[in-house]
Amino acid sequence: MRNVNALAIAISLPLAALAAESGKADRPVTFTKDVAPIFQKHCQSCHHSGTSAPMSLMTYNEARPWARSIKERVVRRDMPPWHLDKTVGIRHYKNDRSMSDDDIATVARWVDTGAAQGNPADMPPALTFPPDSEWFIGKPDLLVTTDQDFAMYPSGPDWWIDQFGEVKMPEDRWIKAMEIKPSNAKIVHHAVVYAIEPDAPEGTPEGGVMLHEFAVGKYGDIFSDNTGRLLKAGTRLRFDMHYFAVGSEQHNKTTIAFKFYSKGEVPKYQVRSIPIRNVPNDELDIPPNTVVRTDGYFRLPRNARIDAFQPHMHMRGRGMTLEAINLNNTTTILSSVDHFNFNWHINYIYSDDVTPLMPAGTVLHMIGIHDNTAANPRNPDPNMWAGFGERSVDDMVQVWLDVVYLDDAEYNKLVAERKAKSSLISRKQ
Ligand code: HEC
Numbered sequence: 001m002r003n004v005n006a007l008a009i010a011i012s013l014p015l016a017a018l019a020a021e022s023g024k025a026d027r028p029v030t031f032t033k034d035v036a037p038i039f040q041k042h043c044q045s046c047h048h049s050g051t052s053a054p055m056s057l058m059t060y061n062e063a064r065p066w067a068r069s070i071k072e073r074v075v076r077r078d079m080p081p082w083h084l085d086k087t088v089g090i091r092h093y094k095n096d097r098s099m100s101d102d103d104i105a106t107v108a109r110w111v112d113t114g115a116a117q118g119n120p121a122d123m124p125p126a127l128t129f130p131p132d133s134e135w136f137i138g139k140p141d142l143l144v145t146t147d148q149d150f151a152m153y154p155s156g157p158d159w160w161i162d163q164f165g166e167v168k169m170p171e172d173r174w175i176k177a178m179e180i181k182p183s184n185a186k187i188v189h190h191a192v193v194y195a196i197e198p199d200a201p202e203g204t205p206e207g208g209v210m211l212h213e214f215a216v217g218k219y220g221d222i223f224s225d226n227t228g229r230l231l232k233a234g235t236r237l238r239f240d241m242h243y244f245a246v247g248s249e250q251h252n253k254t255t256i257a258f259k260f261y262s263k264g265e266v267p268k269y270q271v272r273s274i275p276i277r278n279v280p281n282d283e284l285d286i287p288p289n290t291v292v293r294t295d296g297y298f299r300l301p302r303n304a305r306i307d308a309f310q311p312h313m314h315m316r317g318r319g320m321t322l323e324a325i326n327l328n329n330t331t332t333i334l335s336s337v338d339h340f341n342f343n344w345h346i347n348y349i350y351s352d353d354v355t356p357l358m359p360a361g362t363v364l365h366m367i368g369i370h371d372n373t374a375a376n377p378r379n380p381d382p383n384m385w386a387g388f389g390e391r392s393v394d395d396m397v398q399v400w401l402d403v404v405y406l407d408d409a410e411y412n413k414l415v416a417e418r419k420a421k422s423s424l425i426s427r428k429q
Pocket residue numbers: 038039042043044045046047052053054057066069070071073074079080081097099215216217218343
């Protein structure tokens with residue numbers, strides 16, 4: 001309908017009016033009117049002063065010198081960091097910070113047409129960010145801080161190191177929310193915290209199971225209603241830290257904060273973190289100058305709801321896909337990361353109305369792609385063989401899933417609710 005109207009206007013109006021009609025496309029793109037709102041939505045949570053991001057993008061004067069680099073990163077979809085192939089699998093994520101094609105085009109046009117400021121009166125009111133001292137999740141019930149201070153040299157390559165902290169509490173508790181804060185965020189690119197449980201079942205990775213991750217711009221995670229994860233008394237936490245040098249010696253300790261359900265309260269939906277990897281792990285074989293595919297499988301022992309997907313690879317990691325092999329032998333792609341970047345550990349959290357619901361027996365299939373050629377910009381040395389290992393120059397292939405197991409009654413209920421909702425939506429259209 002709309003296209004037909006546009007066509008009628010195009011035929012009947014003189015050219016000048018036509019330009020006015022099509023609006024934004026033909027008026028100059030300016031920072032204050034067009035770009036600042038996009039930066040507020042997609043960039044400034046990380047790019048404001050005092051964070052580890054390399055520059056602030058709050059004002060025109062701060063952003064202007066970076067225009068060329070901004071266009072490059074945005075068009076390549078390197079910034080904001082969100083590495084999913086948006087054309088396949090599940091499309092809705094709670095923490096999606098990616099940009100629409102329109103917004104990308106606007107930023108590119110702004111740069112291509114001279115990166116003008118525009119009328120200062122068009123500038124939207126400035127955003128404010130919570131002070132570093134504040135916990136986004138609210139007042140924590142428990143804080144666990146790394147035992148040892150870490151000193152980072154003034155200059156040199158990035159540094160990856162494990163630090164540890166102990167969970168000291170008398171009994172197991174159900175986690176409602178978690179948040180990680182380094183004491184010196186300027187030098188911390190990321191922190192991933194793993195739980196090494198006192199009585200972990202056989203086959204659990206030695207380094208523990210994924211608990212939570214931090215990177216600049218991230219302010220904690222709060223579980224959905226009646227959903228939580230068990231933190232066992234006596235758990236040891238492994239903080240997998242990525243530091244970078246900033247020109248002077250710097251120190252850091254990292255703290256993870258927990259909010260719990262009240263004592264004795266047990267959430268109905270219990271999240272566990274499940275890794276899928278190629279077993280045994282030392283089979284990972286990435287010869288020099290090759291692109292290698294590795295597969296891993298996990299058969300769901302019970303009905304399940306999958307809440308989140310987090311690929312884990314190192315520098316040669318290029319892509320990872322998770323698909324379900326259904327009981328009727330069809331396959332469904334759940335999520336696919338097509339431009340993985342080891343600098344970022346992103347947990348892709350499915351929106352509540354699209355979390356995959358899978359019956360017991362469904363096989364989850366992980367496909368990892370490592371690129372050990374010179375075409376991979378993060379490859380430290382394409383002429384070197386790589387295999388499984390903890391060091392960042394070694395590699396890994398594994399996906400962490402947040403899984404909630406469901407009994408038959410609960411599973412059938414959720415499937416029925418989902419069906420009812422989707423038929424409601426299709427009737428509205
Ligand atoms: C989640 C936090 C985060 C968000 C959101 C984010 N950035 Fe970044 N950005 C970073 C960090 C950290 C770096 C430096 C490390 C890296 O490149 O991974 C960076 C690097 C960059 C660089 C490269 C700077 C250089 O040194 O050349 C540009 C340009 C950039 N960001 C632009 C943007 C723009 C534009 C947006 C929004 C459209 C954006 N970023 C959103 C965190 C973020």
